[in-house]
Structures are given as structure tokens and as C-alpha cells.
Amino acid sequence: MNSPAPWRRSEERGPANQRPRIVLLMRNSDSQTPDSAAFKDAGLDVHHEVTDIATLAEDSPFFAMADALVIEVAPNHPAEIEAFDRLVHLAADRLPIVAAVQGLTVADTRTLLKAGAVDVLPLPFTVDELQQAVEPVRRAARPVARGAGPARQGRIVSVIGALGGVGATALATQVGAMWAANARVCLLDMDVQFGNTALYLDVRPALTLGNLIEDEARLDSELLQSVAIRHASGLDIIASPTDMMPLDIISTDFAERLLRVATQAYDVVIVDLPRAWTEWSVRVLERSDSVCLVTNLSVPGIHQARRQLEILEANHLMDKLRIIANRAEYKMFGRIDLSETEAVLGRRIDHTIANDFQTVSAALDQGRTILDIRGKSGRVVKDVGALVDALSTVIATEGATRT
Numbered sequence: 001m002n003s004p005a006p007w008r009r010s011e012e013r014g015p016a017n018q019r020p021r022i023v024l025l026m027r028n029s030d031s032q033t034p035d036s037a038a039f040k041d042a043g044l045d046v047h048h049e050v051t052d053i054a055t056l057a058e059d060s061p062f063f064a065m066a067d068a069l070v071i072e073v074a075p076n077h078p079a080e081i082e083a084f085d086r087l088v089h090l091a092a093d094r095l096p097i098v099a100a101v102q103g104l105t106v107a108d109t110r111t112l113l114k115a116g117a118v119d120v121l122p123l124p125f126t127v128d129e130l131q132q133a134v135e136p137v138r139r140a141a142r143p144v145a146r147g148a149g150p151a152r153q154g155r156i157v158s159v160i161g162a163l164g165g166v167g168a169t170a171l172a173t174q175v176g177a178m179w180a181a182n183a184r185v186c187l188l189d190m191d192v193q194f195g196n197t198a199l200y201l202d203v204r205p206a207l208t209l210g211n212l213i214e215d216e217a218r219l220d221s222e223l224l225q226s227v228a229i230r231h232a233s234g235l236d237i238i239a240s241p242t243d244m245m246p247l248d249i250i251s252t253d254f255a256e257r258l259l260r261v262a263t264q265a266y267d268v269v270i271v272d273l274p275r276a277w278t279e280w281s282v283r284v285l286e287r288s289d290s291v292c293l294v295t296n297l298s299v300p301g302i303h304q305a306r307r308q309l310e311i312l313e314a315n316h317l318m319d320k321l322r323i324i325a326n327r328a329e330y331k332m333f334g335r336i337d338l339s340e341t342e343a344v345l346g347r348r349i350d351h352t353i354a355n356d357f358q359t360v361s362a363a364l365d366q367g368r369t370i371l372d373i374r375g376k377s378g379r380v381v382k383d384v385g386a387l388v389d390a391l392s393t394v395i396a397t398e399g400a401t402r403t
């Protein structure tokens with residue numbers, strides 16, 4: 001498919017056409033990509049070309065006319081890697097080059113990032129994946145963090161549920177999505193057996209935490225970001241492994257390394273933990289700046305929260321603990337009586353989140369935010385917003401004393 005109209009140089013384009021122009025250079029016409037209407041709806045001006053990258057020269061019109069190139073590469077053909085490497089050098093700082101690969105593996109990702117790709121996409125990729133890959137071009141700022149840049153000093157917020165199904169993951173995803181409006185936020189789904197953050201945000205990851213575990217020796221912030229998938233809110237997600245894995249697949253060393261590289265790349269790292277206690281999950285909690293224990297106000301919820309508090313206390317984690325009572329029923333005038341519950345727990349409840357099944361379940365079913373579903377005035381939206389504000393403040397204060 002060739003471009004219907006002659007192209008003009010990017011700088012010649014008038015203000016009416018500010019959509020970034022992306023050229024997909026595919027190896028053959030069978031290479032599957034979404035149709036151009038889908039790209040257009042997403043605000044991207046995408047042109048699809050079939051070419052042999054070995055034949056592209058410096059004066060190729062693609063270099064002058066595109067804002068970003070997406071190049072299909074077969075990494076198992078050394079000649080293609082060589083050609084790709086040459087193109088990245090030809091493009092130099094002029095425009096970003098994204099690689100696209102059939103049957104993408106972590107090893108391919110690594111090879112192509114090393115060769116200078118700004119990102120690597122699986123083929124066929126979705127419109128969302130392409131948008132995420134070209135995000136730096138869209139914003140004409142914020143380049144993808146590379147090893148050479150100053151290391152970020154991200155903060156870690158861990159989320160655990162007192163009892164199954166209390167809404168720990170729902171809150172982790174919604175807090176992350178809301179926080180992403182103001183910071184660079186990553187949600188790490190470390191619930192390696194039952195993790196469903198990707199499902200709740202309706203993102204389909206090509207690579208997951210499982211790939212990072214497999215490639216532990218090479219885990220750095222670059223690899224982490226190449227595995228992360230971006231939600232429409234701006235939140236990056238490291239999804240849990242596609243296949244259920246034993247809890248001990250994660251070592252304490254891996255957990256430490258994962259957090260270290262994640263905090264180099266993001267301002268805020270939210271960790272959704274499994275409910276079972278393991279050596280590595282305790283390490284994650286120790287490394288966290290804030291630990292959120294999510295419960296509900298049912299008898300079993302409070303009973304289990306009490307037991308969890310004992311373990312948290314035994315592990316000296318009480319200082320940074322926040323207890324969140326989810327699905328709270330507000331009485332008249334927005335009041336809620338927590339005195340009995342707090343007496344049983346022997347500790348105050350820091351936050352309450354309104355029970356609003358309609359809004360929360362619609363958000364999780366559609367992969368959208370509760371703000372999007374219910375608007376700013378929704379009680380549950382205000383409660384999650386207040387939680388984000390409180391966590392930001394705690395973390396900022398904590399950061400100030402820590403650094």
C-alpha cells in the first residue's frame with residue numbers, strides 16, 4: 001500500500017496537521033498490521049511500505065519525511081541486524097526507529113535495543129502498542145529513559161489484600177491509573193499465580209514478568225521498559241506471567257533487582273503482591289516506602305486483617321503501613337463509623353473507599369478508569385483520588401527524609 005498523496009517534509013506541515021507521521025517498513029505485503037483507519041482514529045498518520053531494508057540509503061525519502069520509522073526485522077538473519085544497525089546510524093538523532101518482529105523473544109528485544117531501536121514491537125502489533133512505542137514523538141519530549149540519563153529515585157508502594165477478593169488489585173490498578181496523570185508510574189504485577197492487572201486494564205502484553213524472570217541476568221531499566229505495556233491513562237504495567245508459576249520462581253535477589261531497576265525508570269512503582277507471605281514478598285515490603293493493606297469491613301475481613309497486622313508487626317513494617325477499608329458503606333451525611341473495627345484491629349483505619357460495584361466492575365470489565373466511568377463527582381472516585389494524594393504526600397515526605 002503506497003501513500004495516496006505526495007508527502008511533504010515534517011517541518012513543512014502546517015499547524016492543521018500535527019499528527020506524527022509514522023512509516024512502517026515491512027519485509028513483505030503479508031506482514032500484519034492494523035488497518036490505516038484504526039491508526040487514524042488513534043491520531044496517528046501511518047504509511048505502510050514494503051521494502052528491503054538492506055537497499056535503503058541515506059537519501060531515502062523515508063528519513064526526510066517521517067517522524068518515526070517502524071522497521072520489520074528478522075533478528076535471526078545477521079544481515080538484517082546489520083542493515084538495521086546501519087539504518088539506526090543513518091537516522092542518527094534525526095528520528096526514532098522502532099523495530100517490529102514476528103515471534104518476538106526477550107533475546108530479540110535485547111539485540112534490537114542494543115542496536116539502537118527506541119522500542120521493539122511484536123508483529124502483529126496493536127494500535128495501542130504502536131502509540132506507546134511512538135509516545136516520545138507524540139509528545140515531542142520525554143525521550144524513553146536510557147541508561148545514560150540520570151537515574152530516577154522512584155518510590156515504592158506495595159499493595160496486599162487481607163483476604164481474597166477484597167479489591168486489592170482493583171485498587172492497585174485504579175490508584176496507578178489516576179496517579180499516572182501526574183507522575184511516571186509503573187504497576188508491577190508480582191501475583192505470579194493469580195495476577196490480573198492486565199485483564200483489569202484490558203491490555204494484552206506480548207511480554208510479561210515471566211520473561212524478566214527468565215532473563216534475570218540481563219534485567220536493567222531498559223529491558224524492564226521494553227516489557228512494560230502502557231494503558232491509555234499513561235500507566236505502565238509489567239503483567240504477571242501468562243502461565244501460573246510457583247511462588248518460589250521469584251528469588252529475593254530477583255525481587256531486589258526488579259525494584260532497583262524499576263525505581264531507576266519510574267517515579268512511582270506500585271507492586272501488587274500475592275496474599276501468601278514468602279521471603280521475597282517480605283523483602284519487597286521492606287523495600288517499600290508505603291505498604292497498603294486492603295481489607296473490607298466484614299467479620300472475616302477484619303479477622304484476617306488482624307492476623308496480617310501481627311505478621312507486619314513481627315517484620316517491623318508497621319511504620320509505613322496504611323490500612324484501607326474497601327467497599328465501605330457510607331451512612332447519612334457521608335459518615336461511616338469505624339470505631340468498632342478500629343477497636344478490634346487495635347489501630348486506626350487510614351482510608352475508606354466507597355462500595356460502588358457498578359462503577360468499579362464496569363471499569364475493570366472495560367479496562368477503563370473509574371474517573372472515566374463515573375466522573376469526578378463519584379464517591380469512589382473521590383476516595384481513590386484522596387488515597388493517591390495521601391500516598392503522594394507520604395512518599396514525598398519519606399523521600400525528603402531518605403535522600
Ligand SMILES: Nc1ncnc2c1ncn2[C@@H]1O[C@H](COP(=O)(O)OP(=O)(O)OP(=O)(O)O)[C@@H](O)[C@H]1O
Binds near residue numbers: 361
Ligand atoms: N470499591 C469497590 N466497590 C465495589 N466493588 C469493588 C470495589 N473494589 C473492588 N470491587 C470488586 O471486588 C472484586 C474483587 O476485586 P480484586 O480482584 O481487585 O480483589 P483482590 O483483593 O485483588 O483479589 P485476589 O485475592 O484474588 O487477588 C472485583 O469484582 C471488583 O469489581
Ligand SMILES: [Mg+2]
Binds near residue numbers: 168169196
Ligand atoms: Mg488481586
